[in-house]
């Protein structure tokens with residue numbers, strides 16, 4: 034597993050000094066925020082639909098074993114096969130086995146985060162099978178040998194000229210005088226290159242946004258149509274999905290779809306929402322002959338019944354990272370693993386272990402924006418706080434921080450002393466700040482005052498002001 | 509222990525219970541069989557004429573186009589006029605659907621017609637829509653021998669012929685139509701506008717891997 038989360042601080046510093054990344058973040062982020070806001074404003078029932086979405090997911094998680102078994106029965110009824118995979122290794126092997134049985138040399142791929150998580154492409158390549166990413170953003174980062182920096186917009190960190198540079202490098206047949214003046218020119222070039230790949234592939238691998246127990250279907254949601262070409266043209270379709278993707282019925286899925294696209298790209302509905310159920314039927318003129326669903330656990334079942342169970346409701350819409358000020362400052366790569374932003378800061382420690390990822394739950398201002406936009410109402414800051422508690426319990430917190438926290442706790446447990454001390458320090462700070470009412474630098478807070486002044490406290494302590502307000506209210 | 513038992517066992521350990529008994533599973537089975545609806549937005553709970561108007565408005569908002577025609581006899585004219593107005597080739601691949609076989613294509617001899625699934629070189633496809641969802645301007649295109657999936661994907665221009673009576677309000681009504689008329693086929697595509705990508709600087713560009721143009725020919729057949 035490639036993970037650079039232990040170097041989060043260095044990563045973040047590098048990201049903030051990366052002019053290209055900062056430009057990309059500044060250009061792209063406002064689009065997401067504005068589009069979601071518009072979509073939500075146009076649907077008066079949106080907040081109620083979030084409750085529905087949360088409830089559907091909670092119901093499913095409480096009966097996950099039942100719905101997964103029902104799903105499998107219905108996949109088999111439709112002529113498909115489910116492959117159960119407890120670990121990433123099992124999932125990689127299952128996919129490779131299916132590809133080998135199909136005598137596959139090239140496979141096309143639709144965007145899938147679980148494929149990134151289990152590092153499927155490396156595994157296929159090592160075994161002589163060439164995986165071709167077909168989502169436009171995934172395609173360029175595959176050429177650049179990078180990881181996605183965002184769960185729905187993998188090339189979020191790139192600017193338009195990066196695309197041109199990469200195409201000139203990788204598409205060796207490209208005439209030197211070919212112009213890429215418009216975004217459309219980039220799109221046309223990628224479309225032409227990938228068309229040939231779609232038609233040549235032996236196996237198509239997609240992810241799944243949902244699995245439907247009622248019908249045994251896997252569902253993909255895309256705008257480009259690449260996922261559909263991936264699963265329609267080759268002889269074999271493999272859908273990769275984690276266990277928590279299952280929902281009971283088409284109606285349940287439909288309710289979740291109503292909040293998914295709006296939260297993700299701010300569309301009312303994505304261009305292609307496609308339900309695949311088994312292989313080609315008698316007399317069908319197209320479609321794959323074989324249909325496989327690789328169902329992966331890889332640590333999810335361990336979250337059930339824990340304080341992190343709520344995280345399994347996630348439908349991967351990316352609203353939390355789009356709205357996160359930390360993500361907005363450092364982008365996705367700095368987080369060091371597959372899942373960035375607030376959802377990653379909760380999920381990554383669950384899947385990769387807290388030892389290597391303890392920086393992530395701390396990479397939050399707890400502003401609460403992520404929770405306020407999450408379509409399935411995951412209490413992300415609360416879950417990050419649980420990780421911080423565990424970090425403290427397991428003595429993973431740095432010594433100085435532990436000492437300071439200990440000191441604060443000692444005071445906080447002695448209210449009278451605490452109030453006296455805060456009163457005294459307010460007074461002292463006011464006095465020391467002089468006429469300007471602010472500090473340009475402070476001992477032990479150098480990092481903080483480097484970027485801004487610290488205003489001196491005004492008025493009394495909270496308790497003093499509360500008491501004064503109550504006195505004023507009484508007749 | 510099989511991998512399946514391993515996964516299910518681990519789930520049950522997390523949920524702190526063993527496999528559900530028949531009695532415990534019965535209400536869940538019942539829920540799947542009854543597939544209850546949840547909250548449906550009010551916007552599409554309107555009369556049928558208004559649903560059609562909403563459908564057209566939403567397709568247009570998503571960069572598709574719609575033309576309303578009086579009957580099947582008008583379809584060839586509507587299609588060839590559209591292709592001419594967009595400077596598109598008049599070579600079309602048509603779904604082998606009974607409703608499209610009833611279309612008097614010979615009225616427009618300049619249309620070059622082939623029946624079947626789409627190949628990589630077909631510039632324009634014509635397929636028969638199964639239903640359409642007014643709520644978001646979405647076409648429901650289930651696969652069938654007479655409705656090949658490749659027609660929705662490979663050509664640069666996709667044309668969908670649809671009876672106006674098949675426009676419904678919410679997705680749930682479309683699911684019920686599908687359940688009543690044969691159940692879940694291999695593939696059901698919900699299509700909302702032409703293909704697009706925002707992967708380059710999060711700015712929308714039409715015409716990614718799927719069709720660049722999506723045109724709906726809506727045949728008035730409803731009794732209002």
Ligand code: SF4
Nearest residue numbers: 347348350351353407
């Ligand atoms: S945590 Fe919520 S907001 Fe973030 S990706 Fe998951 S569903 Fe979307």
